[in-house]
Amino acid sequence: MGRGDFPAAEFERRLGLVRGQMGARSLDSLVVIHPASIHWLTGSEAKSYQEFQCLIVGARESSPLVALVRAGEVHELETEARVDEVVGWGGGIAEDPIAAFEAVARRHGVLGGRVGLEVPGYYLHPHHYEALRDLIGADRLVDATLLVADLRMVKSPLELAYVREAARLADLGMQQFTAASPLGRSELELAGDIYGALLGAGSGIAASPINLVSGPRSAYSHGAPTERRLAVGDFGSIEFGATFKRYTSTIGRQFVLGRPTARMRELYDVVRAASDAMLAVIGDGVAAIEVHEAARQIIAAAGLDRYRVHLSGYGLGPSFPPSWAEPLHLLEGTSYTLRAGMVITVEPPVFIGEEGLGARIIDNVIVTDSGADLLSTVTRDLFEVA
Incomplete structure (x- = not known):
């Protein structure tokens, strides 16, 4: 994504918010x-996040946007970002980036004021913090x-169009997986x-690598593919992300x-029922905890609650390694409320280490005024490969 992927008015709206x-x-x-925050405000995709980087935003409308990378x-x-000044370090x-930050901050009157910091x-x-x-x-420092x-987390219509294109691409990837028999082939292949x-x-390139597990490895909730070759009787799961203009x-x-x-x-059947229950509850104004509880209760009723080893879903947005998740987590203790325009994942899990078995279905939805708009067109049925 660059500044040309959105009209200037959209960047101005974001900065105003x-x-x-x-x-x-x-x-x-x-x-x-955070690179996703800098990306959202400026269009930058630069890999400076591997070292120290920041964007300085002043409270006044006349204040310039200053990037230190x-x-x-x-x-x-x-060339690509909507910024007024770019400073390199x-x-x-060899240079201390905090010394470079101090010089920029003093020049723009940041020091001495009340400063919010993303952490x-x-x-x-x-040590930089x-x-x-x-x-x-x-x-004077505020979290x-x-x-x-x-x-x-609430996406604009154009952002949602990019998300839909990413979902179309993800479907193509899954269709590739189901089109050819995996028998005798390695997970890496x-x-x-x-x-x-x-x-x-x-x-x-997605922010997080593919998860692909088979056989006894199906009990791994986030297992990367290995040289293991698939055999008759294997149970397994596959998860990956596709991106379009950084939207995942x-x-x-x-x-x-x-x-x-x-x-x-x-x-x-348990994770499918839990997923369906989540989809039925999602909508504008719904407390995120209600969506999580809809899945948790079904898994608990099946006697599998202790095998629910991670969250039921989360917010999804433009992403950078190593994660594509936003702060909204469908888990105990969440205080978020769903709003139309949010994109969330639906993925209640069951992974049983002692049995070498696990199951999960993952879908993305756009929260709407009336419910959940399911993005994938690929069947959610268990793939039974002959």
Whole structure:
């Protein structure tokens, strides 16, 4: 994605929403760290997130948007991003990025004011956080980790169009998997087929690698493909993401080579019923906890609650490695409310290590005023491969 993927008015609307939240929190400046937040505000896809990067947003409408990135990404941001100033650090020389930040912050009057800071888990080193806290002052530093992230969760019509295209591409990848018999082929070979189909059809590289498990590995909830060759009797699951202009859609399906055992069918039926229950509850204004509970109760009634080893779903948006998830998690304790325009995953799990079996179906939906708009057109039935 670049600044040309959205009209200028959409970027201006987003910046206006951010400044509105800054005003509500009495922030003079906001230091944005997460690459998805920077992407949403500027269109930048630059890989500076591998080192220190930030976008400085001033509270006043006249304040420039200032990006501080690795020297190697300066030209990319100048060309592709909607920013007023780009400053590079490091590159061919050793340089402390916090010293570079201090120079920029002093020049733009950031220091001495009340500053919001994003503190995402993957993209800000602890020693950089400590240096920023000491520089800005602990009494003036405000945790603003979710300020932009929460605003991003409700998608515009054009964003939703990009999500739908990503879902179309994900369906193509799953159709590639189901079109050819996996018998005797390795998990890695099958993953290669899917990646080839996705990239050949125009998908970008997804933020998180494919999960593909078979046989006793089907009990692994996030297992990467291996050299293991599929054999008759294998139960398994596959999950991957496709992207379009950084907007992600994921899909996951359950398969069996030959006829499923009674236990395999039972596990599949439980997660299918739990998924259906979630789909029936989703809608604008619904508490996220209600959606999670709809799945949890079905899994618990089947006596499998202790094998529900992770969340029932989460918010999904434009993504950068290593994750495509947004802050909304369908799990105990969530306080979010679903709003029309959100994109969420539906994926209640059952994984039983001692039995070497697991099952999960993964779908994405757009939350609408009247319910859930299911994005995939691929059957959600158990794939029984002859």
